[in-house]
Amino acid sequence: MSGRSEWKRIDMLRAVLGGAAGAHVLCGIGDDAAILAPAAPRGGALPGAPEPLVWTIDSAVEGVHFRRDLLGFEDLGYRATMAAASDLAAMGARPVGLLAALVLPPSVSDDELGALAGGQRAACDEIGTAVIGGNLSRGGEISITTTALGVAALPLRRDGARPGDALALAGPVGLAAAGLALLDRGVAPAGAAAEQAIRAFRRPVARIDAGLRAAARARAAIDVSDGLVADVAHLARASGVRALLDPAALVSADLRDAAAQLGLDALDLALYGGEDYAIVVAGPDVGELTGFVAIGRCVPREEGASDVALVGPDGQLTSLVARGYDHFA
Numbered sequence: 001m002s003g004r005s006e007w008k009r010i011d012m013l014r015a016v017l018g019g020a021a022g023a024h025v026l027c028g029i030g031d032d033a034a035i036l037a038p039a040a041p042r043g044g045a046l047p048g049a050p051e052p053l054v055w056t057i058d059s060a061v062e063g064v065h066f067r068r069d070l071l072g073f074e075d076l077g078y079r080a081t082m083a084a085a086s087d088l089a090a091m092g093a094r095p096v097g098l099l100a101a102l103v104l105p106p107s108v109s110d111d112e113l114g115a116l117a118g119g120q121r122a123a124c125d126e127i128g129t130a131v132i133g134g135n136l137s138r139g140g141e142i143s144i145t146t147t148a149l150g151v152a153a154l155p156l157r158r159d160g161a162r163p164g165d166a167l168a169l170a171g172p173v174g175l176a177a178a179g180l181a182l183l184d185r186g187v188a189p190a191g192a193a194a195e196q197a198i199r200a201f202r203r204p205v206a207r208i209d210a211g212l213r214a215a216a217r218a219r220a221a222i223d224v225s226d227g228l229v230a231d232v233a234h235l236a237r238a239s240g241v242r243a244l245l246d247p248a249a250l251v252s253a254d255l256r257d258a259a260a261q262l263g264l265d266a267l268d269l270a271l272y273g274g275e276d277y278a279i280v281v282a283g284p285d286v287g288e289l290t291g292f293v294a295i296g297r298c299v300p301r302e303e304g305a306s307d308v309a310l311v312g313p314d315g316q317l318t319s320l321v322a323r324g325y326d327h328f329a
């Protein structure tokens with residue numbers, strides 16, 4: 001393994017680029033999205049209090065995030081849009097509009113481009129927003145870079161969790177990775193569980209409504225793109241807590257079935273799978289939120305202890321290594 005990692009590179013970029021933002025930037029590099037103070041209205045007050053803006057960008061690159069033999073063009077547009085919007089969900093934000101920059105090889109036909117845009121449109125319709133601009137360029141492989149703007153009265157950051165907070169999850173984890181594995185192995189989906197897994201990979205759902213519900217009650221949130229343990233570790237580290245996860249809360253019947261078809265371990269998929277676009281929130285009573293399941297709790301950090309651990313049936317802890325998807329490792 002090389003010494004490079006995505007996080008080391010982000011730290012490097014933060015050292016070069018950070019600190020230059022103005023006072024209107026409430027949160028810069030390091031969270032799921034940047035937070036900007038609302039612009040002061042000119043010429044009199046607007047009805048209602050202006051809300052902070054939440055702004056994020058996300059790329060979907062052929063050969064890295066998708067293969068054309070495993071997904072249709074409509075899936076590509078849908079998935080890229082939901083993946084970008086998921087970072088708004090993680091901030092407890094309501095989307096207001098998206099911009100999409102497309103890179104297309106010359107081989108992509110107008111019909112295929114139309115299908116891709118149809119997928120973007122379908123995803124936007126589902127979460128109550130629209131693509132309102134973008135850019136086109138020719139290039140060697142398809143890429144879809146989507147920037148998403150939202151508003152949130154009280155944006156949820158990664159760094160607000162406290163010892164004693166519950167951890168709760170909206171959306172399945174592990175299923176998307178199982179779906180990718182089924183597609184990759186060319187296994188014809190046998191039964192509802194395999195179909196759900198393939199759907200979770202092809203058509204992930206940004207948990208916007210869940211994020212909005214959590215915004216009033218939670219103290220911190222993150223979305224699960226790189227894998228549950230890796231992303232919960234980001235939240236734990238940013239908040240200065242340790243996260244304890246209950247394995248029984250993470251494996252659904254569908255995931256167990258799909259994993260069995262693949263000969264893979266269901267809990268391993270749930271912990272490390274990635275691209276679920278579920279959200280994890282932390283707060284005193286977040287386990288009671290509609291659409292969330294309680295998955296664990298935050299405890300004080302201990303010197304030398306892992307960021308995340310599993311709690312066994314009789315309370316014993318198993319430390320987890322926060323390995324997740326890393327573009328450069």
Ligand SMILES: Nc1ncnc2c1ncn2[C@@H]1O[C@H](COP(=O)(O)OP(=O)(O)OP(=O)(O)O)[C@@H](O)[C@H]1O
Nearest residue numbers: 010013017028029030031032033058087223225226
């Ligand atoms: N090239 C870059 N320049 C400046 N900041 C960056 C750059 N790449 C990433 N970041 C920042 O680093 C932080 C972590 O980025 P990362 O993409 O891992 O988070 P994320 O957007 O939540 O991931 P995901 O899209 O997988 O949910 C974010 O705050 C992001 O804005």
Ligand SMILES: Cc1ncc(C[n+]2csc(CCOP(=O)(O)O)c2C)c(N)n1
Nearest residue numbers: 063064065066067225226273274275325
């Ligand atoms: C063909 C193919 N191979 C592997 C994967 C798995 N994968 C790619 S990126 C990523 C993390 C999220 O990305 P990001 O951190 O950029 O948001 C994961 C789990 C895939 N989707 N397609």
Ligand SMILES: [Mg+2]
Nearest residue numbers: 032087223225
């Ligand atoms: Mg994120």
